[in-house]
Amino acid sequence: MIITKSKAPEKILEMTKPYKKIFIVGCGTCSTACQTGGEEQVKEMAERLGVKVIGKVVVESPCDLRLVKRDLGGSKQLLEEADALLVLSCGAGAQALAEQTGKIIIPGLDTIFVGKIERIGRFYERCRACADCVIYETGGICPIVRCSKGLLNGPCGGQAHGKCEAGGHTRDCAWVLIYNALKQQGRLALFTKFRPPMDRSKKAQPQEVVSR
């Protein structure tokens, strides 16, 4: 899930100020799950902005152009009229809408990370999309995202009593978690395996998957 947070209301008001006609687009998938861009939040935002809002739609997944076309198909006239789109989705959804509509985009949310949802208000980062998953070797725990330093051969000297120095020894040290998991799985030999430097070229340019 892509975890998002609402921008401060004053920030949104500042960005919407120059425009007279605003169309709000929500997200029916991740932002609905986060309660940042679902039906309810889109309705609240429309009430807050008042008469400026000329239309609103929650697209099932604004990052999927097929669904954008399907869900916004009925609002063509209003979209054309709108000065700007206020988008309550992650950055991928907001940019897909920018490319699709050519309209001025006002992002209503900040994209925080790819993570798991425990419950509303409890979101945890679990993937950095590094393009080279190693969790088979690390007890199902990603050292790239869960170690504050992203070390492939940890831990560093900053762990104490299994806690990480970043953030003042409150969060678990990923490498102590990895050690415990591998030990429990009877695969501790994997802990001392030397992992060579990552090939960062996989993430050095905007990524595309074009397979057909």
Added chain:
Amino acid sequence: MPREAYSELMKTIVAGRFVFTGEIEPKKTAHFDDVIRVAKALKGYTVACNVTDNPRAQAYLSSLSVAHIVQKETGMETICQMTVRDRNRLALFSELLGAAALGIRNVLTMSGDHTSLSDNPGAMPVYDIDTAQFVYMVRRMVDEGVDLEGNKIDGKVKLHVGIVGNPNADPLEVELLKIERKVKIGADFMQTQVVFDVEKAKGFLKEMKRHSIPVLLGIFPCKSYGVAEFISKNVPGISVPKDFMEELKKAEEIEDNSRRKSRVEDVNVRYFTDFISEVKRTTHASGIHIMAVGYESVVKTLVESVSK
């Protein structure tokens, strides 16, 4: 076959002599005066001294520049600390070539305190490679004359690569496995985190015996009771012995300035002379790394006391 020793540090260790190393911490300044003054105070008592690389992620005068100027101006060898926090593999490699070209023969590889602890907390933490990979980089440079990708280096690279170990680590097993990984890659020497408890130091060295890596134990003479208390409260895993702290506290009650300083020094020298003598007598430690930043005056007295 043992590797060739390029530095005074490694030559002395290989010769079987117990070594002392010191520490210089460059600050936020564009002047070398202070680091040269400290280096001069340590010279003759430590075989080499570490030059810290932006400790606690504070942006300071660069370790490589200080390591160079200290060697040039005082003739004392340095151990240039390099963290993987602030530079990617290109910059680290380039700094290593620069260090070798400047005649620096020892580098100490470190992760570096996280940028969240920095005086510039908005900085991007780099960590392109980790310390194990950094050790591997140095090994390839020295042993094969190539960079990480196998590209040839012109001329021989003469560097020794050090690692850090923490006898206070809890869980210790995780620390020991991490060290094992780096020893296998080919680290040349180890300096440890500060340790006060001699039994803890001995236990750690016992574990290190199975590795053929020289170990220098880190110690931290305390300039005042306040410093000791700060370490005890703020450095996880390190407990400063109560008796030692009490003695420091008592010494600080002396009103006369110079008598008070002398008494505090006595307390430190007595404690650490006992510590070092016990380590020398009962373990295979190659030496002691004295971290007396801001308290370099104690190094001379301590080394003389131990050498009696």
